[in-house]
Amino acid sequence: MNTNTQLLRFITAGSVDDGKSTLIGRLLHDSKSIFEDQFSAISKTSEKRGMGAVDLSLLTDGLQAEREQGITIDVAYRYFATPKRKFIIGDTPGHEQYTRNMVTAASTANLVVILVDARKGVLTQTKRHSYLASLLGVPHVVLAVNKMDMVDYSQSRFDEIVAEYKAFAAQLNLHDVHCIPLSALNGDMVVDRGDNLDWYQGPALLELLETIEIDRDVNTDDFRFPVQWVCRPQTEEYHDFRGFAGRIEAGEVSVGDEVTVLPSGRTSRVKEIVTYDGNLQTAFAPQSVTLTLEDEIDISRGDMLVKTSAHPPKVEKEFEAMLCWLSESPLDKGRKYLVKHTTRTAKCLFSRIDYRVDVNTLEQHAVEKLNMNDIARVALKIQQPLVFDSYEIDRATGSFIVIDEATNNTVAAGMIA
Amino acid sequence: MSKHTFTHLDALESESMHIMREVAAECKNPALLFSGGKDSIVMLRLAEKAFRPAKFPFPLVHIDTEHNFPEVIATRDKLAADLGERLIVRSLEDSIARGTIVIKDESKPRNPFQSVTLLETIAEFGFDACMGGARRDEEKARAKERIFSFRDEFGQWDPKNQRPELWDTYNTRVNNGENIRVFPISNWTEMDIWEYIGREKLHIPEIYFAHEREVIRRGGNVIPVSHLVQPKPGEKVEVVSVRFRTVGDMTCTAPVESTARTVDEIIAETATTRITERGATRMDDQTSEASMELRKKEGYF
Numbered sequence: 001m002n003t004n005t006q007l008l009r010f011i012t013a014g015s016v017d018d019g020k021s022t023l024i025g026r027l028l029h030d031s032k033s034i035f036e037d038q039f040s041a042i043s044k045t046s047e048k049r050g051m052g053a054v055d056l057s058l059l060t061d062g063l064q065a066e067r068e069q070g071i072t073i074d075v076a077y078r079y080f081a082t083p084k085r086k087f088i089i090g091d092t093p094g095h096e097q098y099t100r101n102m103v104t105a106a107s108t109a110n111l112v113v114i115l116v117d118a119r120k121g122v123l124t125q126t127k128r129h130s131y132l133a134s135l136l137g138v139p140h141v142v143l144a145v146n147k148m149d150m151v152d153y154s155q156s157r158f159d160e161i162v163a164e165y166k167a168f169a170a171q172l173n174l175h176d177v178h179c180i181p182l183s184a185l186n187g188d189m190v191v192d193r194g195d196n197l198d199w200y201q202g203p204a205l206l207e208l209l210e211t212i213e214i215d216r217d218v219n220t221d222d223f224r225f226p227v228q229w230v231c232r233p234q235t236e237e238y239h240d241f242r243g244f245a246g247r248i249e250a251g252e253v254s255v256g257d258e259v260t261v262l263p264s265g266r267t268s269r270v271k272e273i274v275t276y277d278g279n280l281q282t283a284f285a286p287q288s289v290t291l292t293l294e295d296e297i298d299i300s301r302g303d304m305l306v307k308t309s310a311h312p313p314k315v316e317k318e319f320e321a322m323l324c325w326l327s328e329s330p331l332d333k334g335r336k337y338l339v340k341h342t343t344r345t346a347k348c349l350f351s352r353i354d355y356r357v358d359v360n361t362l363e364q365h366a367v368e369k370l371n372m373n374d375i376a377r378v379a380l381k382i383q384q385p386l387v388f389d390s391y392e393i394d395r396a397t398g399s400f401i402v403i404d405e406a407t408n409n410t411v412a413a414g415m416i417a
Numbered sequence: 418m419s420k421h422t423f424t425h426l427d428a429l430e431s432e433s434m435h436i437m438r439e440v441a442a443e444c445k446n447p448a449l450l451f452s453g454g455k456d457s458i459v460m461l462r463l464a465e466k467a468f469r470p471a472k473f474p475f476p477l478v479h480i481d482t483e484h485n486f487p488e489v490i491a492t493r494d495k496l497a498a499d500l501g502e503r504l505i506v507r508s509l510e511d512s513i514a515r516g517t518i519v520i521k522d523e524s525k526p527r528n529p530f531q532s533v534t535l536l537e538t539i540a541e542f543g544f545d546a547c548m549g550g551a552r553r554d555e556e557k558a559r560a561k562e563r564i565f566s567f568r569d570e571f572g573q574w575d576p577k578n579q580r581p582e583l584w585d586t587y588n589t590r591v592n593n594g595e596n597i598r599v600f601p602i603s604n605w606t607e608m609d610i611w612e613y614i615g616r617e618k619l620h621i622p623e624i625y626f627a628h629e630r631e632v633i634r635r636g637g638n639v640i641p642v643s644h645l646v647q648p649k650p651g652e653k654v655e656v657v658s659v660r661f662r663t664v665g666d667m668t669c670t671a672p673v674e675s676t677a678r679t680v681d682e683i684i685a686e687t688a689t690t691r692i693t694e695r696g697a698t699r700m701d702d703q704t705s706e707a708s709m710e711l712r713k714k715e716g717y718f
């Protein structure tokens with residue numbers, strides 16, 4: 001087995017019955033990632049339900065409640081590998097009330113596959129899913145025009161849908177859009193090309209997933225290192241060792257580089273890049289390492305190390321953000337919440353709700369409160385300064401979650417403007 | 418390709434280190450559940466990667482069913498000693514003596530009772546977070562579980578009421594009486610585990626490699642003969658070359674027929690195996706399609 005393969009995380013989005021589960025089942029089946037016992041379990045269930053063929057969608061519909069109701073109710077993760085890449089799939093449901101699930105799954109995805117039914121074309125839901133992909137900064141989008149078998153594999157129908165989609169997508173912040181005609185049910189253009197879509201010259205879905213360039217999905221420019229944990233062995237051998245453990249969220253760092261500690265603003269130089277496998281000369285995102293510095297300066301969890309460079313992050317107590325409200329209890333502007341941003345947690349207040357975005361029309365509306373699944377532009381005041389970039393520049397240092405102190409629930413996801 | 422190579426194993430390793438460090442930094446009194454099985458041996462290496470040159474900021478904890486393979490227990494003790502880390506062992510026998518577990522049939526799997534002793538151990542030490550080596554590829558119910566997964570006072574998991582988990586920003590806050598199970602290797606597959614064992618040259622119990630063993634065939638499963646499982650009248654004892662894919666309770670962990678004697682040979686076999694790890698080896702999961710989900714709701718890890 002080739003262990004030199006990359007990891008790609010993707011999600012599927014589409015309306016109910018567009019074929020998400022069937023498509024994932026098809027990808028797993030045709031790439032030989034379905035095991036015999038899984039296959040026999042779903043064959044039995046298909047038979048029990050009186051279905052003619054094995055329903056591949058049963059593979060991803062995991063929990064008991066779902067199996068009873070026959071719908072996907074939460075995010076489920078699936079894994080498969082080809083000799084070229086390892087894949088993590090987030091299967092997200094298409095119901096309106098489940099915006100939060102798509103937002104959750106999209107937050108870590110390199111790519112989203114947005115399904116449309118070739119008979120129905122671009123729907124309100126398609127636009128909503130594309131908007132969410134754009135909001136969450138998913139780097140790559142695949143428009144999968146499914147059920148091509150139901151429209152006689154018509155090229156003109158496909159072209160029509162693609163044209164409509166591209167016109168809409170141009171309003172969004174999507175940088176890399178690919179369109180593929182396919183039939184999840186019959187397996188055309190999923191793993192194998194099939195015989196029905198000869199007019200289509202582009203890659204089949206799996207081929208695209210295996211080859212799409214993802215190296216630049218993390219920010220490779222400006223070094224960002226939120227300190228997670230201070231390593232102080234206090235043993236004889238490591239008596240004076242003070243290491244700063246964390247994951248490089250963006251850019252790279254080398255021994256000797258001048259770094260600034262934020263928010264304090266003190267500077268030093270990188271003395272060592274320590275790992276279990278020996279010290280490194282250079283380390284890069286998203287490696288987890290431990291750094292030691294030339295000077296003894298006060299650094300603790302929540303601080304961020306950056307290169308003393310041309311693009312410093314912002315260090316501020318107030319900022320604006322796009323917010324997705326995830327909780328059943330609405331946002332209460334009179335209350336304090338907690339923000340967790342990189343490795344720092346602080347109290348916050350929502351000083352303004354500028355507008356809510358109607359995810360179907362992209363229209364902006366003035367509102368007083370936010371309910372579950374609402375997306376809004378807000379202004380926050382934080383009790384102590386945060387060190388951040390805009391989400392568009394860096395997903396890791398531009399994102400935060402909001403926690404309700406009363407319940408300890410995660411109630412919102414934020415993307416700094 | 419970029420100028421740096423960052424493989425899927427590098428990506429998974431870095432993610433797991435990040436998760437463990439979040440636990441160490443944010444939880445008051447965490448523990449790492451360590452059984453001596455392959456997944457928890459990988460967890461130990463990940464903890465070394467995350468925390469060395471310091472000691473682990475948590476103890477290792479094993480809930481011993483006393484139905485374990487002796488080779489696994491020996492590996493457990495040796496690894497903990499070699500690393501110089503603290504190992505806490507609590508046995509189901511303690512709970513049986515206290516009367517909190519009542520065993521009706523000695524030859525039946527003890528997995529369903531593990532949660533009782535685990536909860537008692539959590540209470541004894543006041544652990545607020547227990548890290549475990551469960552993976553999402555093992556089972557359908559696990560596929561939907563969060564990396565930070567909350568348990569109520571009865572240790573129960575509520576799949577309908579999970580906190581959303583976004584980016585790598587984990588909410589580690591617990592209410593009084595609740596505690597967290599954390600799964601740092603959620604995103605690893607069986608293949609990733611074997612590749613990592615090979616790459617890191619990890620020492621794992623011998624029974625993971627092919628060896629000759631006395632087995633009986635019962636209900637489509639190959640079952641190892643032990644002091645707990647003896648042939649019934651009419652059952653024939655055979656000596657077969659087998660290896661274990663998981664090493665749980667001796668009464669319900671079935672080996673697979675194999676001649677793979679090295680990690681590379683296991684990787685080659687895993688790449689062509691057509692049966693899931695649990696489906697092949699855990700008879701307790703075959704009972705019903707939803708059995709794992711039910712056990713999780715009841716507080717099983």
Ligand SMILES: Nc1nc2c(ncn2[C@@H]2O[C@H](COP(=O)(O)OP(=O)(O)O)[C@@H](O)[C@H]2O)c(=O)[nH]1
Nearest residue numbers: 016017018019020021022057146147183184185
């Ligand atoms: N004709 C046809 N039917 C399909 C195709 N893909 C999925 N379906 C059917 O559409 C229905 C809904 O599919 P499912 O995968 O459950 O959709 P989901 O709700 O998006 O997960 C099922 O009856 C599938 O068999 C396709 O390519 N062609």
Ligand SMILES: [Mg+2]
Nearest residue numbers: 020021057072
């Ligand atoms: Mg579905």
